[in-house]
Amino acid sequence: MRFERREHRSVALVIATPVLAVLCALALAGVLIAVAGAPVMEAYWRILVGAFGSRLSATETLTRASPLILTGLAAAVAFRARLWNIGGEGQFYLGAIAVAAASSHLLGGLAPAVQIPLLLIVGAAAGIVLLLVPLWLRLRFSVDEVVTTLLLNFVAVLFVSMLIDGALKDPMAFGWPQSQPVADAAVLPKLLARSRLHIGLVIALVLAAAVHLLQSRTVFGMQSRAAGLNATGAVFAGVPLSRTLVKVACISGGLAGLAGALEVMGVQGYVTKDLSPGYGYSGIVVAMLANLHPLGVVLAALFTATMFVGADGMSRSMGIPSYIADVTVALSLISMLVGVFFTQYRIRR
Amino acid sequence: MTNAVLDISGVSKRFGDNLANDNISLSLGRGEIVALLGENGAGKTTLMSILFGHYVPDSGKVLIDGQELPPGKPRSAIRAGIGMVHQHFSLAANLTVLENVMAGTESLWRLRSDTDAARQKLEDISTRFGLIVDPDARLGDLSVGEQQRVEILKALYNDARILVLDEPTAVLTNLEAERLFRTLKDMAREGLSLIFISHKLDEVMAAADRIIVLRGGRKVAERPAKETNKAELAELMIGRKVARPVREPSTPGEVALKVTGVSVSIDGVERLKSIDLSLRAGEILGIIGVSGNGQATLAHLLSGTVRRDKGDIVLFGEPVGDLSVEGAVQAGIGRIPEDRNNEGAIGEMAIWENAVLERLPRFSRHGLVDRSAGQAFARKIIDAFDVRGGRPATRTRLLSGGNMQKLILGRNLIDRPRILLAAQPARGLDEGAVAAVHERLLQARRDGTAVLLVSEDLEEVMALADRIQAIVNGRLSPAVAADKVNATKLGLMMAGEWNEEHEISHAL
Numbered sequence: 001m002r003f004e005r006r007e008h009r010s011v012a013l014v015i016a017t018p019v020l021a022v023l024c025a026l027a028l029a030g031v032l033i034a035v036a037g038a039p040v041m042e043a044y045w046r047i048l049v050g051a052f053g054s055r056l057s058a059t060e061t062l063t064r065a066s067p068l069i070l071t072g073l074a075a076a077v078a079f080r081a082r083l084w085n086i087g088g089e090g091q092f093y094l095g096a097i098a099v100a101a102a103s104s105h106l107l108g109g110l111a112p113a114v115q116i117p118l119l120l121i122v123g124a125a126a127g128i129v130l131l132l133v134p135l136w137l138r139l140r141f142s143v144d145e146v147v148t149t150l151l152l153n154f155v156a157v158l159f160v161s162m163l164i165d166g167a168l169k170d171p172m173a174f175g176w177p178q179s180q181p182v183a184d185a186a187v188l189p190k191l192l193a194r195s196r197l198h199i200g201l202v203i204a205l206v207l208a209a210a211v212h213l214l215q216s217r218t219v220f221g222m223q224s225r226a227a228g229l230n231a232t233g234a235v236f237a238g239v240p241l242s243r244t245l246v247k248v249a250c251i252s253g254g255l256a257g258l259a260g261a262l263e264v265m266g267v268q269g270y271v272t273k274d275l276s277p278g279y280g281y282s283g284i285v286v287a288m289l290a291n292l293h294p295l296g297v298v299l300a301a302l303f304t305a306t307m308f309v310g311a312d313g314m315s316r317s318m319g320i321p322s323y324i325a326d327v328t329v330a331l332s333l334i335s336m337l338v339g340v341f342f343t344q345y346r347i348r349r
Numbered sequence: 350m351t352n353a354v355l356d357i358s359g360v361s362k363r364f365g366d367n368l369a370n371d372n373i374s375l376s377l378g379r380g381e382i383v384a385l386l387g388e389n390g391a392g393k394t395t396l397m398s399i400l401f402g403h404y405v406p407d408s409g410k411v412l413i414d415g416q417e418l419p420p421g422k423p424r425s426a427i428r429a430g431i432g433m434v435h436q437h438f439s440l441a442a443n444l445t446v447l448e449n450v451m452a453g454t455e456s457l458w459r460l461r462s463d464t465d466a467a468r469q470k471l472e473d474i475s476t477r478f479g480l481i482v483d484p485d486a487r488l489g490d491l492s493v494g495e496q497q498r499v500e501i502l503k504a505l506y507n508d509a510r511i512l513v514l515d516e517p518t519a520v521l522t523n524l525e526a527e528r529l530f531r532t533l534k535d536m537a538r539e540g541l542s543l544i545f546i547s548h549k550l551d552e553v554m555a556a557a558d559r560i561i562v563l564r565g566g567r568k569v570a571e572r573p574a575k576e577t578n579k580a581e582l583a584e585l586m587i588g589r590k591v592a593r594p595v596r597e598p599s600t601p602g603e604v605a606l607k608v609t610g611v612s613v614s615i616d617g618v619e620r621l622k623s624i625d626l627s628l629r630a631g632e633i634l635g636i637i638g639v640s641g642n643g644q645a646t647l648a649h650l651l652s653g654t655v656r657r658d659k660g661d662i663v664l665f666g667e668p669v670g671d672l673s674v675e676g677a678v679q680a681g682i683g684r685i686p687e688d689r690n691n692e693g694a695i696g697e698m699a700i701w702e703n704a705v706l707e708r709l710p711r712f713s714r715h716g717l718v719d720r721s722a723g724q725a726f727a728r729k730i731i732d733a734f735d736v737r738g739g740r741p742a743t744r745t746r747l748l749s750g751g752n753m754q755k756l757i758l759g760r761n762l763i764d765r766p767r768i769l770l771a772a773q774p775a776r777g778l779d780e781g782a783v784a785a786v787h788e789r790l791l792q793a794r795r796d797g798t799a800v801l802l803v804s805e806d807l808e809e810v811m812a813l814a815d816r817i818q819a820i821v822n823g824r825l826s827p828a829v830a831a832d833k834v835n836a837t838k839l840g841l842m843m844a845g846e847w848n849e850e851h852e853i854s855h856a857l
Binding site (some may be wrong): 197218 | 702718
């Protein structure tokens, strides 16, 4: 048996791959559910009900999807240009803490219409700074950014821990390590009353469309794709390699930082150590599931959020560990990687 | 033939609609060198893959010393004494030469490997066939020519008596190729039998005892090398008469490009040492030299991808500082890179994207790419330059080498550049494509383009160039008129044998 490169990748195949991957993952996870002793179809039904069965659960799922869209876009944009930004988690936290600090100390008095945009810029800027450092190391000293961005996650998270237990600690929090809250004027408007769903979802969707247009229609998009696919060829064609990567890093780090900012301003109001249930890392999974396509990221983020929120509901009602959600998402990633392989290769005997 | 070590009889193999091998028979005697000549896609590699057991033939059989070889079993082929030297080496860069040669020869279950015996055997083979390589060198540190020697040694280490080499010179410099052919002849004298696959007429004439020509999957001719010539072989191989075009007399125009005293260092190594050249409109200036002597840097300098340390570049009478890629393209310099797969095109991008990538300012407005204009441009190139096997949206990787080169030529020539920089433009192409590329270069010359042709191929330069300069170790010789030199003089120039300018013009 040998693998042979496919001559043509049909559009149908490219679209079918993630669908098949998800079905395959659900089937495999079904085996685990069966082993846990629960009826499989019932469990899946419970996941759906848990994620969309009520107004509360549906808004909760969408609330969860918003940061995942942004961290997913952050990873997808960077990976397209072969900039391996594994540091979404750190950029998320740095964006969050920057917003909390700026709102509670500097900009708190400003009106919402001024303060909110400024804070979003501050959050994005914090994410950008955290990614420009490893990019500079790569361009200047050829340091592998996989290692540096990954390790900077821990640096960033510990730095945030230090701040929320020190300089930025909220004196009114009964000693809990949490940051001072953002000003009331910094709280994002809700999309639906009596829910946690805020306009961050709209911002994420608009940005997904914007990133899609940027990549498919602009000179910058074509150049960054060229740089990612073949740096030598891109340089020969006159693509300014370093400048392109700096721009890519600004978009990627900015999106991840923005995700953190929106989470603080829209959901929690202050920063804690568990502000993110791994949004930065899940963003990588979301990007891979979407095959790095910005619009696919939206769907992949929705799927991931559905699994996480739905599995909570399922585990409560059926007594199955909610880890099934992690396992399913992980399995779908593996299935997707296998699927992507088969969109590029066929089996030849 | 009764004394044949190898007999392939009546082998056919079909892939889908494509009959890759149609009832091919050939035999190989002891100590004989047979060349398998044919264009890309003639079925040479398929036939050798059947011999080596990679493919199972639809019909026909392979006999080694009269014994039938079981089809589709590479291991039996190796055991029967067949060694294959692939075009793309199957060696590990992080292992030493000895480790590479030994890999796969010992059982996995043995705890100690017998390096001493292996080293002894390797050294015996090395000296016997004159394939000298340091057994302890790390493979990744060796040149391509040396790596190929290791690949051959590995086959011999496995006791190969029949050696198959797939396009062995594709990756070699001329000097390395000559050396390889000397080695192959020594090996034949020692009793080995060799088959080498090639589409280059020069080398089959130089190295083979017998030449078998394949075309469209069929064996169209078999000739002893002594009883044929290049013209006949070219015609057999292509199926019609193909003659490489030759420049006609013309008078060059104004000086388009003048380079004076330019030096370039890359990573602290001086690659170009105070070179001078001047290029006129409507002429072809040939730069010959053994590769690795600085011609790649010269091409990069004029392509706008490396910076000069000192010296002046004057374009159409205007001094330019450093050329950037954008500046070069806008100044009307067409650039054909030496490495078309890596530099010339981005394989995973569409044909139209590769057509416009280096001229995006022209095909964009306010930062948005004008896709329809880009696709129209690509369609124009495909039509005018006969690029086969793709539409504008096809991924470029799917084009054959010749068609990819037509695309690269097309995007540069379609708007009549004022200067054309062509680095090894016909390297690795088959005979028909070579003639097409040469015709395009001559057409550009007729149109008044100033063409700088960087090449290793003496014959190519002598046929096309008006004037010739040699590049040796980063230095450029003075120019000589092409109709006043012969191959011997050029050979001397390529070896660095030139004196002052006036002496050369007197001597020649």
